[in-house]
Amino acid sequence: MSILTPTDHYGEVTWLGLVPVERQNICAEPVEEMTLNWEGPVGEHHAGLTRPACVRVRRQYARDTEIRNVRQLSVLSAEEIAEIAECLDIPKIKPEWLGATLILKGIPDFTLIPPASRLIFEDGTSLTTDTENAPCKFPAEQIEAAHPGHGRAFPAKAQHKRGITAWVERTGTLKIGARCRVHIPSQPAWPHA
Numbered sequence: 001m002s003i004l005t006p007t008d009h010y011g012e013v014t015w016l017g018l019v020p021v022e023r024q025n026i027c028a029e030p031v032e033e034m035t036l037n038w039e040g041p042v043g044e045h046h047a048g049l050t051r052p053a054c055v056r057v058r059r060q061y062a063r064d065t066e067i068r069n070v071r072q073l074s075v076l077s078a079e080e081i082a083e084i085a086e087c088l089d090i091p092k093i094k095p096e097w098l099g100a101t102l103i104l105k106g107i108p109d110f111t112l113i114p115p116a117s118r119l120i121f122e123d124g125t126s127l128t129t130d131t132e133n134a135p136c137k138f139p140a141e142q143i144e145a146a147h148p149g150h151g152r153a154f155p156a157k158a159q160h161k162r163g164i165t166a167w168v169e170r171t172g173t174l175k176i177g178a179r180c181r182v183h184i185p186s187q188p189a190w191p192h193a
Contacts, residue, residue, distance in 0.1 A: 004118060004183040011104035012063065013178045014078050015095045019045040025130045026099035026138040034101075036125060040072025040167065041101055047072055069167065070130040073101040075108035075119070076163030077122070087157040089149045097142035100163070102174065107182060111160050118169065126171025127180075130165040158176040 008038060017028030023045050040047035051069040053061035061067060071168075083094045095103050104110065111132055119127040135158035144151025 003185055003187070005186050007182045007184055009107050009182045011107040011110075011182070013102060013174060013180075014105050015100065015103035016174055016176060017096055017100050017102075018043055019099050019101075021045050025142065026097070026098045027142060028099050028101065029162055030096065032176055036168045036174065037171050038168060042060065042067070044072075044101065046074070046101075052123065057132050070128075071165040072167045073127060073165065074099055074133055074163060075102045075104065075110075075127070075129075075166050076100050076133075077107060077161070078103050078105035078112060079108075080161040080163070084158045084161050086151055088143065088147070088150045090143070090150050093139075093143060094146075098139045098163075104180070111163055113164070113182060114184050116185045119166065119180040120170075120183055121174065121178050121180045123172055123178070124180075125174060126168075126169055126170035127166040128169045130167065132160065133162045133165050135162045137158060145146070 015164045016031050016034045018031055019026065019028045021043065030166055032142065035042045039049055048069045050066050051071065053063055053065040053067050057067065076095065081093050081095065085091065113129060115129055115131050117129045135155040137155065140154035143154050
């Protein structure tokens, strides 16, 4: 029995970006093409097979404990970003302000796809989804700088719309316009959560 089920939901890459290794803030720089190896996007601040534990896993590990890096990419939905902008009453949110690696369009309720889902691209490149990327103060600071009085509300308004983190399961190259299919685990939700 296969543990992953291909869905009829497809996404299209509308934006790619890299947060510089020697970053000054969360901002990503747009690129037209991105090479993915086992460590993640080549030349990206968040790339690596391992990473130091941070606030995301503070209930599991002491800060800076070396752990597996399942946060190689930050993947967001173009539709959800537009919804957040509308909630913040601003014309748009630039993906670079969010530290985004990859923006997809066409997948409904993207942030809520189950962990361990796969985003499998037509050329075979594959990403494994981890968990929701909780909204934090860093994008809020970038939005506030561009739209004073609107950024501070980002963490509350972006709940369940901030996208997900992911890691490379099969290496390859991503390009603007590339399409992927969502494959979800067939396991039911744990009834004791």
